[in-house]
Amino acid sequence: MNIKEHLLQACYSYVNKRIASYKDEIETIKESIENNDKSNDEGDDSGNGKLFNDLELNVQYLSDANKMLDTLKLINSKTVNTNVSLGSLVKTTSNNFYISISVGKIDLEGDTYFGISIQSPIGQLLKNNDVGDIVTFNNNTFTITEII
Template sequence: MKIKTQLLELCTKYADKRVLGYKNEIELIKESIENNDKVSNEDDDSGNSKLLDDLEKNMNYLNDANKMREQLKLVRPNLVSDNVVLGSLVKTDSITFYIALSLGKVEVEDSEYYIISLASPLGQLLKNRKKGDQFKFNEKSYEIKDVL
């Protein structure tokens, strides 16, 4: 299905952009640490302490972004399932969801899609449901019209 492939590509670009951003940030922090080491002859390295904290945070973010990218490799846009699974396009009476990662609302070919993670509260609510099932989320009721 063409739209599922387009949505998966959008998710992949998002994940790749995050990975690249964190890698660049880590390189900048490493350079700053090296420059501080060259300039500073004092025993006080409180500047490096903050940079090291930032480095650790960004390395954790990079790890999460890499996991996101690995998760996307499991998505099969041609997979057909009656139940909602990773990679499903879920059409309800009011909203269409794509189950991949937490990206939020996107527009593709003049249609709106909400890209959500299977691990999210809404994703867990949709998991294994099928056409005709009803569910309630944030005080609003939905009916699944189709699972593609």
């Protein structure tokens, strides 16, 4: 397995864990709402208001995680790009970026990579650049040394 395949697998693992966690949380909240409804004969649903808000929030998080999964499905780890685009591994003079989804730091085979979204501010700066291009982000200037 090449480095991009390992990075893609790390991203899938991250998203699948989030999806499973949100699904579990949604089920727990639904059970709590049902238990509140059964034990509450006076019609006082003050406890359910927060639960419904939490449910709505977790449904949104789940939707966002599913969108991340959809983005990952667009990546072919065997594709080598000449300029920065979705699925690129971008090595610079300061950091290594995997253009995929926002997962943050990924430690792999003794190196550190940052999984970033193409829509993120740094992703937008890197997008369509080539080897040798200079990018400045948060007052840090670096040069793209390799695109895989």
